[in-house]
Amino acid sequence: MGVDLEQILRPIDSPLAPYPPKFMTVASGETLVIRQVDRDEIPTLLLHVEPLLHVERDFYDVVAARVYAELLAHYRYRMQDEYVLVGQIGGHLAAIVNGRTVSPRQGMSLHTLALRRGLRIGAHCFAAKMEYHIDILGQDEVLIVAESPIGFRRWMIEYQLEKRFETPHELGGVPSYCLTRALFDRARSSLVVGRRPVPPELLAQAQAGILPPTDPPRPPADLLAATRAMYDSTGTALLLQRGRQELEAGHA
Amino acid sequence: MREVYVAGIGITSFSRLEYPLAEIAAYPAMLALRDAGLKAVDQVYVANMGSARINNQTALGSAVVDTLGLTPTGAERIENGPASGASAVKQGFLGVAAGMYEAVLVTGCERMREVNNLEATDFVATMTHPLAEYIYGVTLPAHAAMFTRLYMERYGVTARHLAMVAVKNHANAMLNPFAHLHQPITVEGILDSPEAFTNNPYVAEPLRFFDCCPVSDGGAAVILASREKMAELGKPLIRLAGIGQATDTLAVFERPDPTDLLAVRRSAASAFAMAGLTPGDVHVAELHDAFTILEIVESEEAGFFPKGEGHLALEKGATALGGPLPINPSGGLKGKGHPVGATGVGQVHEIVTQLRGDAGERQVAGAKVGFTCNFGGFGNNVISMVFVREE
Amino acid sequence: MERQIHAYACRRCGALHYPFRMVCRECGENGPHEFDPVPLPKEGTLLTFTFVHNLPAEYEVARLGLGVVELSNGLRMLGQLDIADPKLGMKVVGEVEVVRREAYARRYGMVFRAA
Ligand SMILES: CC(C)(COP(=O)(O)OP(=O)(O)OC[C@H]1O[C@@H](n2cnc3c(N)ncnc32)[C@H](O)[C@@H]1OP(=O)(O)O)[C@@H](O)C(=O)NCCC(=O)NCCS
Numbered sequence: 001m002g003v004d005l006e007q008i009l010r011p012i013d014s015p016l017a018p019y020p021p022k023f024m025t026v027a028s029g030e031t032l033v034i035r036q037v038d039r040d041e042i043p044t045l046l047l048h049v050e051p052l053l054h055v056e057r058d059f060y061d062v063v064a065a066r067v068y069a070e071l072l073a074h075y076r077y078r079m080q081d082e083y084v085l086v087g088q089i090g091g092h093l094a095a096i097v098n099g100r101t102v103s104p105r106q107g108m109s110l111h112t113l114a115l116r117r118g119l120r121i122g123a124h125c126f127a128a129k130m131e132y133h134i135d136i137l138g139q140d141e142v143l144i145v146a147e148s149p150i151g152f153r154r155w156m157i158e159y160q161l162e163k164r165f166e167t168p169h170e171l172g173g174v175p176s177y178c179l180t181r182a183l184f185d186r187a188r189s190s191l192v193v194g195r196r197p198v199p200p201e202l203l204a205q206a207q208a209g210i211l212p213p214t215d216p217p218r219p220p221a222d223l224l225a226a227t228r229a230m231y232d233s234t235g236t237a238l239l240l241q242r243g244r245q246e247l248e249a250g251h252a
Numbered sequence: 253m254r255e256v257y258v259a260g261i262g263i264t265s266f267s268r269l270e271y272p273l274a275e276i277a278a279y280p281a282m283l284a285l286r287d288a289g290l291k292a293v294d295q296v297y298v299a300n301m302g303s304a305r306i307n308n309q310t311a312l313g314s315a316v317v318d319t320l321g322l323t324p325t326g327a328e329r330i331e332n333g334p335a336s337g338a339s340a341v342k343q344g345f346l347g348v349a350a351g352m353y354e355a356v357l358v359t360g361c362e363r364m365r366e367v368n369n370l371e372a373t374d375f376v377a378t379m380t381h382p383l384a385e386y387i388y389g390v391t392l393p394a395h396a397a398m399f400t401r402l403y404m405e406r407y408g409v410t411a412r413h414l415a416m417v418a419v420k421n422h423a424n425a426m427l428n429p430f431a432h433l434h435q436p437i438t439v440e441g442i443l444d445s446p447e448a449f450t451n452n453p454y455v456a457e458p459l460r461f462f463d464c465c466p467v468s469d470g471g472a473a474v475i476l477a478s479r480e481k482m483a484e485l486g487k488p489l490i491r492l493a494g495i496g497q498a499t500d501t502l503a504v505f506e507r508p509d510p511t512d513l514l515a516v517r518r519s520a521a522s523a524f525a526m527a528g529l530t531p532g533d534v535h536v537a538e539l540h541d542a543f544t545i546l547e548i549v550e551s552e553e554a555g556f557f558p559k560g561e562g563h564l565a566l567e568k569g570a571t572a573l574g575g576p577l578p579i580n581p582s583g584g585l586k587g588k589g590h591p592v593g594a595t596g597v598g599q600v601h602e603i604v605t606q607l608r609g610d611a612g613e614r615q616v617a618g619a620k621v622g623f624t625c626n627f628g629g630f631g632n633n634v635i636s637m638v639f640v641r642e643e
Numbered sequence: 644m645e646r647q648i649h650a651y652a653c654r655r656c657g658a659l660h661y662p663f664r665m666v667c668r669e670c671g672e673n674g675p676h677e678f679d680p681v682p683l684p685k686e687g688t689l690l691t692f693t694f695v696h697n698l699p700a701e702y703e704v705a706r707l708g709l710g711v712v713e714l715s716n717g718l719r720m721l722g723q724l725d726i727a728d729p730k731l732g733m734k735v736v737g738e739v740e741v742v743r744r745e746a747y748a749r750r751y752g753m754v755f756r757a758a
Pocket residue numbers: 117118119150267268334369373376392393433455461462463464465466467542590629697
């Protein structure tokens with residue numbers, strides 16, 4: 001009888017209360033549904049995370065690489081006590097957030113990946129994650145780090161997080177910040193929103209399948225643009241206008 | 253004075269640009285030169301507000317002219333706060349009108365996203381009165397907010413009117429590939445839904461996130477030329493027919509009526525007088541909507557609507573694309589973005605595009621007369637311009 | 644000693660200026676610096692106000708109250724507000740306090756409270 005090695009390697013997840021889905025209206029007037037996904041849906045998420053590995057702006061590449069690893073490890077049972085929430089608009093993927101529990105009292109926020117920008121969708125999903133730890137799982141505090149300046153402003157400043165620098169965070173071993181229950185209660189009214197229950201048709205649409213993001217951050221359109229203009233999503237105005245002028249010259 | 257025409261235009265995306273500032277000025281300049289069919293000009297004017305402070309670079313004129321390979325042509329940088337762009341266009345105009353130059357390049361550029369938003373906010377605030385305003389922590393949104401509160405009180409402008417400006421300009425920006433924000437928004441999403449105030453938090457009460465322009469990088473350029481030069485180039489004849497500039501007290505609280513923007517009123521009046529036209533002749537306008545309230549008030553002070561009635565015209569759709577006087581078809585500062593030194597030149601870029609009939613989906617049908625208002629400081633240095641298409 | 648902020652009275656026409664300028668805007672007749680400093684009154688009426696949420700980095704508060712006050716002598720000034728729920732037209736009284744710290748420098752300005 002050989003030893004079942006897989007049984008040794010596979011972590012045993014502690015039971016986590018499920019996150020009750022919620023919905024809200026975002027600035028565009030569209031409806032965002034935030035819900036927990038199960039393992040079966042992870043491969044679909046991986047498909048949409050992968051292209052972001054090549055987007056340098058705002059550290060999308062670093063975050064995407066780590067999220068990819070965390071999702072894959074979750075899917076193939078190589079990470080303990082991880083959960084994944086997604087934000088969807090009309091079924092389309094708009095954000096992925098994940099985290100894990102360190103102990104019954106303490107949570108660890110892992111990543112917030114916004115696939116649609118400028119609508120505070122990342123902020124809403126981050127707030128949902130904090131709500132999960134504090135309100136649903138009843139934890140006392142959540143350890144947090146930011147990998148991009150935008151994240152820093154959103155989390156550290158808007159929530160006025162406490163420093164917990166003596167504890168290295170699992171992401172890169174950097175000093176942690178901490179959201180305590182008291183801080184969360186203070187932010188609750190202004191930052192944590194959403195309505196429950198989600199109307200059944202809306203939830204059914206979200207659960208029917210995770211559709212591709214409608215306007216994800218993309219790598220620059222052109223190699224020249226990649227070195228000269230990482231952030232210029234039009235692939236530099238130069239190229240765009242040149243194309244148009246050539247088109248016009250062709251017509252003439 | 254000789255007549256002066258816009259011979260060529262160029263622009264970059266207004267967004268976040270990751271190349272050096274001199275190149276942000278040079279890309280649109282190259283496009284404008286190519287558009288005009290020119291390889292050289294007699295003088296280069298570079299509009300920029302913050303290079304010394306945010307990008308640690310001075311003497312930008314020299315850097316830009318060299319980047320363009322145009323040495324030994326004369327070049328200088330012009331700084332006049334957020335009105336730097338229009339100031340530089342005005343200097344270019346004077347050079348050609350006076351007969352000193354036949355063709356000049358005016359290029360505006362800003363790279364504010366090199367620093368984070370906290371530093372950008374502080375940088376922008378340095379245009380306020382150093383002792384009577386800046387030291388208190390005043391920001392430009394704060395000035396606009398205190399002004400908005402009075403305007404709401406006196407004229408019945410509401411948060412809904414402000415939101416309507418934002419929704420309109422975001423929608424226009426969707427039609428402009430160079431705009432910073434390509435995100436449609438709705439009044440429901442930013443004002444009415446239970447989550448609206450989290451989507452749209454206060455920046456300076458009563459102004460919210462979607463009442464403010466974004467912080468952008470970007471460049472825009474125009475070539476100005478004499479009539480003789482235009483004859484050689486064979487481009488559409490868009491004449492810079494009127495320019496007016498006016499200043500007001502540096503400390504905003506010193507103004508006798510705090511709901512007036514006298515510098516807008518005066519600069520627009522002189523621009524129209526110089527052009528021999530009236531506000532009623534204008535078909536399309538680009539106004540300086542750094543804050544939603546400003547589009548409403550400038551539309552009054554420029555003479556398009558009576559004082560205190562700009563928001564009523566807005567309500568009726570008068571300023572929408574397809575209305576009788578489309579305002580900010582480019583998306584304005586709100587949607588197109590606000591790289592401070594480039595903004596004034598960017599406004600001219602849009603008006604020339606409109607008067608040439610090249611604006612595509614956002615074209616204002618039959619536009620022959622256009623107006624721009626570039627608003628520096630909080631209304632303490634304003635330049636208005638009138639453009640006319642000649643056949 | 645009570646700190647003061649000064650207005651400047653033109654020696655030719657008596658017009659009061661705040662903030663300082665070198666030539667009188669009313670008469671334009673005075674030479675440079677022909678002004679006498681006059682302490683600004685500290686009581687006045689609140690004309691308009693805001694709470695700023697997006698502040699430069701050196702402010703460690705979530706929001707900062709600012710307002711324009713019409714002082715009892717008719718001059719206006721901007722100041723910080725230490726008032727939780729300001730109302731247009733309310734009576735306020737100011738005190739000169741530190742309003743900003745820049746590196747090692749402390750800047751003094753008027754902070755208004757409900758009268
Ligand atoms: C309103 C403001 C405080 C928001 O700043 P912020 O929360 O730091 O926003 P960020 O810069 O992180 O932007 C995040 C995203 O939100 C969106 N966004 C930013 N500002 C926006 C605005 N005002 N309206 C709509 N969307 C905006 C953009 O899509 C941006 O994405 P990008 O990084 O791809 O450009 C800031 O834009 C501001 O200070 N504006 C006023 C500038 C000013 O005073 N200019 C001078 C006037 S004369």
